[in-house]
Amino acid sequence: MNRRKFISKTAVGAGALAMTHKAFGAENMAKTNQTMTFETPKTTLEGEMIYRTLGSTGEKVSAIGLGGFHLSKPKTDEETIKLIRTAIDRGMTFMDNCWDYAEGLSEIRMGKLLKNGYRQKVFLMSKIDGRDKKSAAKQIDESLLRLQTDRIDLMQFHEIIRLEDPDKIFAEGSAFEAMQDAKKAGKIRYIGFTGHKDPFVHL
Numbered sequence: 001m002n003r004r005k006f007i008s009k010t011a012v013g014a015g016a017l018a019m020t021h022k023a024f025g026a027e028n029m030a031k032t033n034q035t036m037t038f039e040t041p042k043t044t045l046e047g048e049m050i051y052r053t054l055g056s057t058g059e060k061v062s063a064i065g066l067g068g069f070h071l072s073k074p075k076t077d078e079e080t081i082k083l084i085r086t087a088i089d090r091g092m093t094f095m096d097n098c099w100d101y102a103e104g105l106s107e108i109r110m111g112k113l114l115k116n117g118y119r120q121k122v123f124l125m126s127k128i129d130g131r132d133k134k135s136a137a138k139q140i141d142e143s144l145l146r147l148q149t150d151r152i153d154l155m156q157f158h159e160i161i162r163l164e165d166p167d168k169i170f171a172e173g174s175a176f177e178a179m180q181d182a183k184k185a186g187k188i189r190y191i192g193f194t195g196h197k198d199p200f201v202h203l
Helices: 003-010 026-032 068-072 077-089 101-113 133-147 165-170 175-184
Strands: 043-046 049-053 060-062 123-128 152-157 188-193
Touching (some): 068 077, 068 101, 077 101, 101 133, 133 152, 175 188
Parallel strands (some): 123 152
Antiparallel strands (some): 043 049, 049 060
16 A cells, blocks of 8 residues: 555545554554555535544544644744734634754744734644654643643654554653653643654554
8 A cells, every 4th residue: 555545545644643552562463364444534624725534533633734843944933923813814724843943943933923822722742753652741731831731632643654653652751651651740731742654553
């Protein structure tokens, strides 16, 4: 199955999936000979924007998201703020970012623009690279600080692209424990992952 067909079939947008070890463990899949199926997300049109339900969360997000990687490109904070607030005013709600984008500058700029009521208008997501509990917890807290918010709607394990990545994340004393602790503390609402290589890694 090529990438286009895979994305079309899963219809999860940006590789974001709510996950559990049992549900997505490749070993368990092989043992039980299960088949994974995904429902097509509910789609609605409001004004100029299409909105979809994000996976099993029940959250409604814009079908088009704003990628945080590019927020460091404009020369000034003001340019970035104008860009993103214009997008939000036109109906875009799905805001992407990552702990390591431009050494934190992308999150800092997004944090500045989400003031004055804009934070309440968006579904805010970011990503971490840490694979052990200590580094993951540190990255979560740093993202919250940069984004100037007490809660991130979706925090994802970034770049799940190697066969050993899932095992590292779910090992004892690993990043998944940090994510669970952050969720219990109300720092994050949903846990997910991203990737852009072989879908088998995700299974």
